[in-house]
Amino acid sequence: MEESVELAVKRAIGMMHDNLGEQLTVDDLARAAMFSKFHFTRIFQRATGVSPARFLSALRLQRAKHLLKSTSLNVADISLRVGYNSVGTFSSRFTRSVGMPPTTYRRLAGFATHIPIDRSGRLGQPSAARVRGKIFPGPDVEPGLIFVGMFADRIPEGRPVRCAVLPEPGHFTFEEVPSGSWYLLAQSVTGDPQQSVWDASQPEQQVSVASYGPLTVRPDTDTEAELTLQPAGALDPPVLLALLDARKLALSMTGRDETGREKTGREEIGRTETAPTELRPQRHFASAQNHRPAA
Numbered sequence: 001m002e003e004s005v006e007l008a009v010k011r012a013i014g015m016m017h018d019n020l021g022e023q024l025t026v027d028d029l030a031r032a033a034m035f036s037k038f039h040f041t042r043i044f045q046r047a048t049g050v051s052p053a054r055f056l057s058a059l060r061l062q063r064a065k066h067l068l069k070s071t072s073l074n075v076a077d078i079s080l081r082v083g084y085n086s087v088g089t090f091s092s093r094f095t096r097s098v099g100m101p102p103t104t105y106r107r108l109a110g111f112a113t114h115i116p117i118d119r120s121g122r123l124g125q126p127s128a129a130r131v132r133g134k135i136f137p138g139p140d141v142e143p144g145l146i147f148v149g150m151f152a153d154r155i156p157e158g159r160p161v162r163c164a165v166l167p168e169p170g171h172f173t174f175e176e177v178p179s180g181s182w183y184l185l186a187q188s189v190t191g192d193p194q195q196s197v198w199d200a201s202q203p204e205q206q207v208s209v210a211s212y213g214p215l216t217v218r219p220d221t222d223t224e225a226e227l228t229l230q231p232a233g234a235l236d237p238p239v240l241l242a243l244l245d246a247r248k249l250a251l252s253m254t255g256r257d258e259t260g261r262e263k264t265g266r267e268e269i270g271r272t273e274t275a276p277t278e279l280r281p282q283r284h285f286a287s288a289q290n291h292r293p294a295a
Contacts, residue, residue, distance in 0.1 A: 008033040009047040010234050012040070016056050020063050020082050026052055048235050049154035049211070055237055058155050061097050062238040064090070068106040075102045097157035097240040105242060112242040115149075118159035129221045131174040133212075135166065135186055138230040141208045143188035146229070147243050148172055150182040154211065157240035165244065169229070183213035186227050187239050207232040209239075 015032040016024065029052050030040035044052045060082040067078045079090035095101045099112060131150065137143050145167060149160030161182060162174035188208045210227035217223060 005043050006047060006235070008035060008040075009044055012044065012052065013055070013059075013234055016059050020056075020060050021080065022083065024056060024083075029056075048237060050237055054153075054155065057093070058097075058157070058238050058240055060084070061094055061157075061240050064094060064102065065098065065105065065110060065240075065242075068102055069110045078102070097155075098242045099159065100242055108242075110242060112244055115163055115241070115244060116159055117163060118161050127176055127179050127217070127219045129177045129179065129217045129219055129223070131162070131177050131184070131215070131217065131223045131225065132171070133173075133184060133225045133227060134171050135169045135210065136226065136228045137169050138208070138228050140231055141188070141229045142206070143169055143208055143229055146186055146188040148184065148186040148227070149241075150174060150177065150215075151185055152180070152182065154183055154185075154213070155237040155240060156185045156187070160241070177217050179217055179219055181214045181216050183211060184215060184225055184227060185213075185239075186210040186229065187232075187243075188229055209236050 012029040012033040015029060026037055026041060029044075030037040033040050033044075035043065041052060044055070048055055050058075064078050064082045067073055067081065068075075071078075073081070075091065076087045079087045082090070084090035084093075091102055094105075098105060099115070100108070133148070135146055135148060145165055146169065147163065147165055149156060149163035151158070151160050161178055161180075164172050164174070166172060186209065189206070208229040209232045210229045212225045212227050215223060215225065
């Protein structure tokens, strides 16, 4: 990507961050980028993988997630602060994208108790297709737990069609993947599992991401893809899905409780590992390089 184009897109994203409570238009953003409206929309899509409107919406919901966890503001006040005139519209979009209502997200401190996969009828008939992948750490990445999922869009929001948590870089396999066009999206947060939270808004954490797609899956196909984690940058859309409590999940993988002592009861370990029936940690997993839209 040309440096001038990247700088222009970053100027527009900076304007989004500074004015999340305002009713920004594409014309406003195009002026900040110093491009025509039509050309700006094209270069923004190429640079980030999503439209300016989708990126702005994702930033607003990301800010809302942070405010729900870090302040005592009520949902109505938060919705206004992030640019929604209707608390009902805000709540429905938050629920659809994050996977739970705002009040539940606050009550659970931003963590999901499990991550259900999308089993809706829109995905069509069951498929025998398989997607095997391998995740590598980039040169400047020391990954912690890694979440990887398959989504319909470039932004990790809503229910993935398949997902897994890896304790470290390595292989993963998704079986019976529905036919369609999907994005493989991965995220990792560096840090002590006892302190780690899946929240890119925390400045003390290193958030790493990887993406590949769109990936076309047909019945009975066996597809391979490779993803390399890189530090999240300004052009990466935020992760909106409320992910699992990394601290508890890391401890469940090691068979220890929250005090660091080894668990001895089978039921106690099983409750943590199998409660998210839609998502189980994969210890041994299976992949085309990170794909971003060409400049």
